[in-house]
Amino acid sequence: MATINTNFDKLAAGYLFSEIARRTKEFANKNPDIEILRLGIGNTTEPLVPAVINGLAKGVEKLSRVETYSGYGDEQGNLLLRETLGKWYQKRKVFLDPGEIFISDGAKSDSANIQSLFSKDSVIAVCDPVYPVYVDSNVIAGRTGEFSGGKYKGLVYLPCNEENGFFPDLPKRKVDLIYICSPNNPTGAVATKKQLKNFVDFAVKTKAVIVFDAAYFAYISDPKLPRSVYEVPGAKECAIEINSFSKWAGFCGVRLGWTVVPMGLVCKNSPQGKLNMLWNRRQTTMFNGASNIAQEGGLAVLSPKGVSQSQKVVDYYMGNARMIKKTLSKMGLKSFGGDNAPYIWLKTPGNMKSWDFFDKLLLEAHVVGIPGSGFGFSGEGYLRLSAFGHRENIQKAVESIYQNLKI
Numbered sequence: 001m002a003t004i005n006t007n008f009d010k011l012a013a014g015y016l017f018s019e020i021a022r023r024t025k026e027f028a029n030k031n032p033d034i035e036i037l038r039l040g041i042g043n044t045t046e047p048l049v050p051a052v053i054n055g056l057a058k059g060v061e062k063l064s065r066v067e068t069y070s071g072y073g074d075e076q077g078n079l080l081l082r083e084t085l086g087k088w089y090q091k092r093k094v095f096l097d098p099g100e101i102f103i104s105d106g107a108k109s110d111s112a113n114i115q116s117l118f119s120k121d122s123v124i125a126v127c128d129p130v131y132p133v134y135v136d137s138n139v140i141a142g143r144t145g146e147f148s149g150g151k152y153k154g155l156v157y158l159p160c161n162e163e164n165g166f167f168p169d170l171p172k173r174k175v176d177l178i179y180i181c182s183p184n185n186p187t188g189a190v191a192t193k194k195q196l197k198n199f200v201d202f203a204v205k206t207k208a209v210i211v212f213d214a215a216y217f218a219y220i221s222d223p224k225l226p227r228s229v230y231e232v233p234g235a236k237e238c239a240i241e242i243n244s245f246s247k248w249a250g251f252c253g254v255r256l257g258w259t260v261v262p263m264g265l266v267c268k269n270s271p272q273g274k275l276n277m278l279w280n281r282r283q284t285t286m287f288n289g290a291s292n293i294a295q296e297g298g299l300a301v302l303s304p305k306g307v308s309q310s311q312k313v314v315d316y317y318m319g320n321a322r323m324i325k326k327t328l329s330k331m332g333l334k335s336f337g338g339d340n341a342p343y344i345w346l347k348t349p350g351n352m353k354s355w356d357f358f359d360k361l362l363l364e365a366h367v368v369g370i371p372g373s374g375f376g377f378s379g380e381g382y383l384r385l386s387a388f389g390h391r392e393n394i395q396k397a398v399e400s401i402y403q404n405l406k407i
């Protein structure tokens with residue numbers, strides 16, 4: 001008799017996005033003539049750049065001829081793409097062997113699957129607020145207790161708030177896996193080298209492993225801020241980096257990412273090279289490689305034209321972010337992030353609860369944001385606004401906030 005994995009029952013209901021949709025629909029039904037302006041989405045909206053389209057077309061074209069057709073490729077990814085990524089890292093003085101880089105179909109699956117390398121009794125630390133995948137994947141794997149009072153028992157939450165600049169303090173207890181996302185979704189905060197170094201030193205000392213999600217690295221324009229965890233000395237001993245072409249080059253629908261598992265990475269019962277070998281084993285067993293067309297697209301992103309054209313689209317989104325931040329500040333509203341990240345973390349006026357402010361913004365300005373409390377306990381009192389969107393829509397949304405929101 002089959003029985004289900006009852007850890008799924010522990011998952012807190014997927015309440016956030018369905019509740020946003022419900023409230024937005026209710027408003028739309030009551031106000032059919034009002035245009036609803038969306039400032040919540042974390043999805044790219046602008047077309048792929050010409051250099052990348054050419055790369056993808058080349059990938060399709062190769063499949064049309066017997067001399068260049070390919071079926072399954074290496075599970076680890078196209079060697080040329082891994083070598084090219086390695087060279088691209090060298091610009092930041094990070095030196096990786098192609099064998100340390102694993103191409104994937106995106107950062108979401110890798111950030112969910114990476115926990116499978118670690119023992120069931122590993123203690124997991126996550127930032128609060130948090131990108132929910134890190135939490136839910138560990139819940140499903142059975143590393144937490146029940147969800148109660150907005151938290152999972154057995155999970156170590158590292159609060160990120162105004163006091164600590166939305167970057168967590170070091171854990172006060174022993175932890176085994178630490179998830180860090182920088183630039184951060186949802187707060188838009190970016191870790192400095194010093195902040196990362198603190199965590200790297202802590203992890204090396206305690207043989208913990210950091211899972212570093214750099215999916216938004218392309219939004220960092222400040223040259224002093226690290227785009228990769230490996231810019232910090234010691235990180236190759238203790239950190240796995242997960243990354244993506246989604247937000248960098250508009251691949252949200254194309255699907256391509258990569259994960260770095262350095263040969264030097266160690267943990268309590270794993271000497272150098274073993275974790276790399278385990279991820280290789282995991283991928284060759286459970287993954288059949290990223291799409292060959294998408295990988296041609298990835299190579300095109302990494303070409304000089306691809307890098308500069310894709311960066312222009314990132315700059316366009318960051319122009320949206322500046323517009324949003326400027327309007328909020330003109331209105332006396334406090335916000336964080338949005339300087340080196342596409343997310344703006346708006347502090348609700350008068351300590352309003354996130355959902356109350358969500359309703360107010362929708363009712364008065366017809367703008368949809370994402371309630372911060374949906375990302376965790378410490379997100380209460382905040383709203384996430386996103387810079388992804390067509391300029392004219394962002395313009396309409398900020399004008400409506402400026403003219404209609406009563407504060």
Ligand SMILES: Cc1ncc(COP(=O)(O)O)c(C=O)c1O
Nearest residue numbers: 106107108131185215244246257
């Ligand atoms: C922090 C973070 N990591 C990973 C992802 C998913 O990236 P991908 O499209 O490569 O799966 C997202 C998507 O929104 C994200 O916010």
